[in-house]
Amino acid sequence: MGVSLMVVRHKTPGAPLFLSQRLDSAVLNAGDGTHEHPTQGLLDLMTMREQCGDLSGKTVALVGDIRHSRVARSNIWGLTKLGAHVIVCGPATLIPPRIEELGVEVSCSLDEVIPRVDCVNLLRIQFERQRGAFFPSIHEYAHLFGMNASRLSRAREDVVILAPGPINRGVEITPFVADGNHSVILDQVSNGLAVRMAALYLLHRRQQELSSSPAPVDMKLI
Secondary structure, eight states: OOOSEEEEEESSTTHHHHHHTTOSSEEEEEEETTTBOHHHHHHHHHHHHHHHSOOTTOEEEEESOTTTOHHHHHHHHHHHHTTOEEEEESOGGGSOTTGGGGSOEEESOHHHHGGGOSEEEEOOOOGGGOOSOOSSOHHHHHHHHOBOHHHHHTSOTTOEEEOOSSOOBTTTBOHHHHTSTTBOHHHHHHHHHHHHHHHHHHHHHHHHHHHHSOOOOOGGGO
16 A cells, blocks of 8 residues: 555554564554553653653652553653653552562552652553453542542642543542643643654654665675
């Protein structure tokens, strides 16, 4: 078909890599299973840097379904690369084993970590990717890990609240927090457009440069 760039979202981890090894077109990963979501990670980083400046030395909490979240993994790679201290927080059943090896701190108590953090990224419960009962009830999860007015009052005055959409209002975050002054969820949406436009532009330009460059000489044919 002569496609120069392909955007791939697939339920199987590694699908974009598989395609990139077999196609001449550039491949943009728009989310592969529970593996990674690179452009979401980039827009989250952009939003945090707009609000907090240099992220080196800042503390960021990723709260929620770490086990099934591709956003969490992309956030971890980006944040640690920029020098931030990352805390993954959620029910023990939703935290992958040995995740500490990625250079993050693990906590099962949001109340304990909330006073320490500069940014909180509230990850959506991945109901569609779960194949078991990882916590007793939605009510209990919201009680222990939901961001509400009470927890916000114990956070830093300039804390930044993020949440990759769509959000489950009343579960990971209450409407009071989602629509409040600390929330930058709408900024994430705007930055997502800019980040994805930039990714498409850069990949397409690189693909054009590769296609216009002289073909390498196969010395075996000389």
